[in-house]
Amino acid sequence: MAARTNASQRATRDAVRSALQGKRAEPGAVIFRLLLITMLLSLLLILIVLLGDILIGAWPTFRDRGFDFVFSGLSLNPETAGVWTGIVGSLAIALFVVIFAIPIGIGAAIYLEEYAPDNTLTRFTDTAVRNLAGVPSIVFGLLGLTIFVVIVNAIGLGGSTAGKNVIAAGITMAALVLPIVIITSAEAIRAVPYTIREAGYGVGATKWEVIRSHVLPSAFPGILTGTVLTLARAFGETAPLLVIGVATGFFSASADATVLEKLTGPYTALPVIVFSWSRQTDPAFLNTLAPAAIVVLLTVLFSINAVAIYFRNRFEKKW
Amino acid sequence: MVTDMNDTLDTAAGVPPGAPSPRQPGRKTRTVDGSASIAPTGNEADDSNPVIIDVEDLNVYYGDFHAVKDVTLPIRQHEITALIGPSGCGKSTVLRCFNRMNDLIETARVEGKVEYHGVDLYGKNVDPVEVRRHVGMVFQKPNPFPKSIYDNISFGPKIAGYKDDMDDLVEETLHKAALWDEVKNKLNESAYALSGGQQQRLCIARAIATNPDVLLMDEPASALDPIATLRIEELVFELKKDYSIIIVTHNMQQAARVSDRTAFFSVEVGETGQRTGKLVEFSHTTQLFTNPDQQETEDYITGRFG
Numbered sequence: 241m242a243a244r245t246n247a248s249q250r251a252t253r254d255a256v257r258s259a260l261q262g263k264r265a266e267p268g269a270v271i272f273r274l275l276l277i278t279m280l281l282s283l284l285l286i287l288i289v290l291l292g293d294i295l296i297g298a299w300p301t302f303r304d305r306g307f308d309f310v311f312s313g314l315s316l317n318p319e320t321a322g323v324w325t326g327i328v329g330s331l332a333i334a335l336f337v338v339i340f341a342i343p344i345g346i347g348a349a350i351y352l353e354e355y356a357p358d359n360t361l362t363r364f365t366d367t368a369v370r371n372l373a374g375v376p377s378i379v380f381g382l383l384g385l386t387i388f389v390v391i392v393n394a395i396g397l398g399g400s401t402a403g404k405n406v407i408a409a410g411i412t413m414a415a416l417v418l419p420i421v422i423i424t425s426a427e428a429i430r431a432v433p434y435t436i437r438e439a440g441y442g443v444g445a446t447k448w449e450v451i452r453s454h455v456l457p458s459a460f461p462g463i464l465t466g467t468v469l470t471l472a473r474a475f476g477e478t479a480p481l482l483v484i485g486v487a488t489g490f491f492s493a494s495a496d497a498t499v500l501e502k503l504t505g506p507y508t509a510l511p512v513i514v515f516s517w518s519r520q521t522d523p524a525f526l527n528t529l530a531p532a533a534i535v536v537l538l539t540v541l542f543s544i545n546a547v548a549i550y551f552r553n554r555f556e557k558k559w
Numbered sequence: 560m561v562t563d564m565n566d567t568l569d570t571a572a573g574v575p576p577g578a579p580s581p582r583q584p585g586r587k588t589r590t591v592d593g594s595a596s597i598a599p600t601g602n603e604a605d606d607s608n609p610v611i612i613d614v615e616d617l618n619v620y621y622g623d624f625h626a627v628k629d630v631t632l633p634i635r636q637h638e639i640t641a642l643i644g645p646s647g648c649g650k651s652t653v654l655r656c657f658n659r660m661n662d663l664i665e666t667a668r669v670e671g672k673v674e675y676h677g678v679d680l681y682g683k684n685v686d687p688v689e690v691r692r693h694v695g696m697v698f699q700k701p702n703p704f705p706k707s708i709y710d711n712i713s714f715g716p717k718i719a720g721y722k723d724d725m726d727d728l729v730e731e732t733l734h735k736a737a738l739w740d741e742v743k744n745k746l747n748e749s750a751y752a753l754s755g756g757q758q759q760r761l762c763i764a765r766a767i768a769t770n771p772d773v774l775l776m777d778e779p780a781s782a783l784d785p786i787a788t789l790r791i792e793e794l795v796f797e798l799k800k801d802y803s804i805i806i807v808t809h810n811m812q813q814a815a816r817v818s819d820r821t822a823f824f825s826v827e828v829g830e831t832g833q834r835t836g837k838l839v840e841f842s843h844t845t846q847l848f849t850n851p852d853q854q855e856t857e858d859y860i861t862g863r864f865g
Contacts, residue, residue: 358665435702439762441663443715443769444692453714458705 294538297531309532314508316490318524321517323533326510329406329486330475330540333509336410337417337474342467344414345421349463352422353429354451373419381483384412389484399504404485406507412480417470424466428459461555468548472541478511488516510537604819604843608635611773611803612657617671619652621664625829626652627836630671632822634773639795639804641814641844644824645859649836650807653824654775656680657805658694659687675773692719694773695766700782701758703750703765708742711750711761715769728768735801736764737794756787760794767798774798776806780813792817811860814844821847823856 301309305322312322352369356362388411393403432455440450482488487506497505508516514533517525612634619627627649634640634657642650652661659680661667673680680690692715703711712729721728729746733739738760742753750761759779766774776795780788788810795804795817808814814821822841826834840847840856851857 433702435698435700436704438660438663438698439702439704439765440714441660442658442691442696442698443718443765444688445714445718446688449718453718454704 294531294534297528298535301528301532302535309529310536314490314513318522318529321525321529323510323513323536326508326513326533327536327540329409329507329509329512332406332503332507333410333413333481334471334474336407337414337471340411340414341418341421341470341474345418345467346425346463348418349422349425349429350451350456353426354447354455369419369422373423376479377416377477378479378483380412380416381480383415384408384480384484388412388415397504399501401485401504401506404506405504407503408484409481409486409507409509412484413474413477416477416480417474420470420473421467424470425459425463428462428466429455431462432458461552464555465548465552468544468551472544472548475544476511476537476541478509478515481509481512482515486512488512488519510540604635604638606635608638610634611636611676612805613672613674613677614653614656615672615674617653617656617669617673619649619656619661620666620668620670622666625833625835628827630838632838632841634803634805635820636803637799638819639799639806639817641818641821642805642807642824643809643811643814643821643859644836644839645826646809647834647836648824648826650822650824651777652836654777654805654807657773657775658691658696660691660696662687692769693771694775695769695771696775697759697762697766697777697779699778701755701762703753703758703761705749705751707747708750708753708761709746711765712768715765719769732764732768735767735798736760737790737797738764754787756783756790759783759787759791763791763794763798767802772803774802774804776804778807778809781809788813811848815848818844820844823847823851823853823859825855825859 305312309322310327311324312320313325315321348369352362352366356365388408389403391403392398392405392408392411397403397405397407399405436454436458437450440454445453487508491506491508510533514530514537517530517533520526610633614630614632614634617627617630617632618625630649630653632653642654644650655661656669656673657675657680661669669681675690675693679685704714706714709729712732713725716725716728730739730743733742738757741757742761745752750758753761759782763774763776763779779795780791783791792813795806798804806814806818820842821844823839824836825839827837828834840851840853842852847856848860851860
């Protein structure tokens with residue numbers, strides 16, 4: 241009896257083992273996987289070639305001049321030309337983005353998410369904002385040229401450039417990133433669970449108290465991350481600046497120029513410097529200075545992204 | 560569904576399923592710490608208790624959807640009133656009329672009379688924010704603010720303009736919610752570090768910190784394990800001394816254990832397939848569970864609903 245049970249148990253075990261063991265041959269799966277790896281590797285290859293090419297081109301400049309390159313102004317002489325003017329211009333533009341786009345964008349997002357009634361107009365506005373975020377930046381350049389430059393000139397801030405200055409550029413760039421600020425902030429606000437709002441109302445808070453004390457603090461990390469990333473966008477944009485008359489050649493502000501004169505005078509930005517150097521007749525500009533300027537630009541952009549990632553991890557909320 | 564400790568105990572004791580479960584007052588049961596204590600029991604309904612929230616012919620609509628129909632329900636002071644019934648019968652909807660939480664849903668419309676101490680809660684010039692300071696609420700899922708334990712308690716009093724010593728109030732409130740000993744050394748830590756049951760007791764503490772008159776509880780233990788559930792029930796029973804409590808629950812044993820009166824809701828399916836909640840029966844908990852008037856109630860409490 242026992243032996244028979246053992247024998248049948250063994251037979252069952254053997255049958256189960258043969259059913260469970262063995263590998264399926266799947267040539268399709270192997271090929272598919274190799275294909276995916278190839279795709280990924282081609283991306284990495286592009287990245288490596290790109291960075292390698294730039295770093296090799298930039299190396300002599302940094303080796304010979306070090307930080308002098310970063311802190312020197314524009315010059316027609318490749319030996320002394322630097323990107324400092326561009327860094328200052330880009331920082332000024334970023335400052336305008338911080339002053340205009342971020343408060344207006346966050347405010348609009350709060351209204352859209354918390355106050356706007358759910359009707360056709362709201363849905364239309366929402367769609368419009370999303371479409372605006374997808375509009376090519378050159379279009380914002382035209383907007384800046386035909387409106388902001390004219391306005392800046394009309395209110396007496398035209399200066400020596402007739403409005404084609406960093407003020408108009410900053411406002412244009414703020415308009416360009418505004419939809420992105422609205423979308424990222426709105427998403428951060430929407431991610432705050434409804435139960436938190438309910439809890440606030442439940443203890444007798446007004447709508448304003450719920451938004452101020454619970455929704456905004458909870459959405460803050462997301463809003464912060466989003467807005468920092470839009471700064472990176474504003475830093476890297478080139479096309480709209482070319483349209484609204486950024487200086488692509490050599491200029492220098494006199495040493496005793498006032499802040500207003502500097503703001504209303506000619507300006508340039510870091511990516512614009514890359515553009516204009518790549519078109520110079522002296523090949524030294526294209527071969528060594530432009531890559532070096534790109535390295536500076538990328539360093540700034542990566543630092544901004546790193547700050548965004550830090551904020552996200554530092555303040556991330558778990559629900 | 561959360562299984563309840565006492566379900567198991569009842570089954571083990573051989574109570575035949577389907578029999579109305581008689582509840583003796585003062586029945587002994589085991590508490591969390593293992594010592595025997597008197598279990599909460601709902602048998603203290605006293606018709607001389609004054610009505611605190613008077614509901615008459617209440618109808619609630621969400622847009623075109625008729626959610627609750629013709630509910631008449633006098634809630635009495637210092638009693639625990641349980642609202643039971645199947646899903647979708649409108650018990651939470653009714654509960655949310657008592658502190659105007661339904662106002663937050665744009666399409667919601669409330670008709671009928673909801674009077675609090677004789678004042679129409681939906682009357683002109685009544686501010687829902689003020690209503691919620693008098694009628695506190697505890698939600699189904701523990702939802703502490705993502706802040707410290709201290710800030711969770713102090714937020715309500717602060718916005719209500721509380722001027723005295725906040726530390727004292729926080730301590731006193733946490734004592735009332737039977738949470739003080741567990742959290743006294745970590746008041747400044749995140750409320751999210753607490754267990755689910757502790758979080759829910761913190762939410763109860765938060766609700767009573769503003770010293771409301773009425774406490775609404777929307778299935779406060781449905782997301783908790785049996786031990787945490789028992790502690791919530793003991794707390795609810797304890798709080799009855801100071802507050803009038805209305806509790807929605809899916810758990811009939813819970814209603815039988817803690818409440819003084821029970822309202823049984825059910826669903827009426829209209830000609831167009833529209834499902835509208837209605838009140839079937841409202842009486843003393845002991846009576847509703849042992850000798851209900853309506854056949855529908857009896858079918859539900861004995862498990863023959865459908």
